[in-house]
Amino acid sequence: MFIRNETFYSYRKNYPIITGVIAIHLVLFLWYNLTIFTDGLIPFGRTIFYLGIGNTGFITDGQYWRLITPIFLHQEMSHVLFNSISLILFGPALEKMLGHTKFISTYLTAGILANIGTYFLTGPGYSHLGASGAIFGLFGVYLYMVLNRKDLIDAMNAQLISIILILGVVMTFLNPGINILGHxxxxxxxxxxxxxxxWNARPFYVQTRTVPDDRNISFNPDRWRKRRIFSGRRAARFAGWAFVILVILGILSRLF
Structure with a gap:
């Protein structure tokens, strides 16, 4: 569910919404930073950043688009990479289960509500940016699945998402540079x-399972051989825990 093994082409074809969002992340990040690096030789980067960043004072003045635009803006390399990689890993299952329209609607609505909450509970000079609120919205959907829709997520993936969610919440409070309210x-x-x-979603593995073609009859010469001890289930469990360790290391690298 969270272990990716697609090629770039198949990933882009199967998850166009996630691919598009990440492309926007990277284009806006590079545009702004190249404008700074070239001292204005590449135009409008500062303008886009200035007009898009979330700021409670400007929102009070009627610039309500700032409740949406911060979802796509990042200033630091570690920030854009961490959020984009999180979306690459945890977004595909939901894009398949919900469909493209409901997925992007959920993603944007969660991000906007996170920014609205930030607006009402911070001071007039508070500024923020990043996709973290929207990504935590996806984690909120998974949390609901773990607690109330166990038919949509298996035990191993439920355990994995619970560990990552706990780590994410803990790191939210430990890192002073994070918008806690947004998360x-x-x-x-x-x-x-x-x-x-x-309400009408199906488990991710049901949608990705292939149906054998009974018309093509074949004989497997290894069917009677003894199965290896390192079975597919154990391999998946091993890969899951290896992934957890990598995520923990990634979070700690951002913290320090």
Whole structure:
């Protein structure tokens, strides 16, 4: 569910919404930073960044687009990579289960609600940016699945997402540079939206399972051989824990 083995072509074809969002992340990040690096030789980067960043004072003045645009803006390399990789790993299952329209609607709604919560509970000079609130909205959907829709997620993936979610919440409070309210409101928004968007969803593995073709009869010469001890289930469990360790190391690298 969270272990990716697609090629770039198949990933782009199967998950066009995630691919498009990540492309926007990278284009805006590079545009702004190249403008700074070239001292204005590449134009409009500063303008786009200035007009898009979330700022409570400007929102009060009527610039309501700032509740949406921060979802796509990042200033630091570690920030854009961490959020984009999180979306690459945890977004595909939901894009398949919900469908393209409901997925992007859930993603944006959670991000907007996270920014609205930030707006009401911070001072007039508070500024913020990043996709973390929207991504925590996806985690909120998964949290609802773990607690109330166990038919949509197996035990191993439920355990994996629970560990990552706990680590994410803990790191939210330990890192002073993180928009705590954005993360928490994004998580709450995703969990609140989950009953609506999951009402007719099917488990991810059902949609990706292939149906054998009975017309092509073949004989497997190894069918009678003894199965190896390192079975597919154990291999999947091993890969899952290896992934958890990598995620922990990635989070710690951002913290320090």
């Amino acid at each position: 928490l409101f994004g998580l709450i928004a995703g969990a609140a939206l989950a009953p609506l968007v999951l």
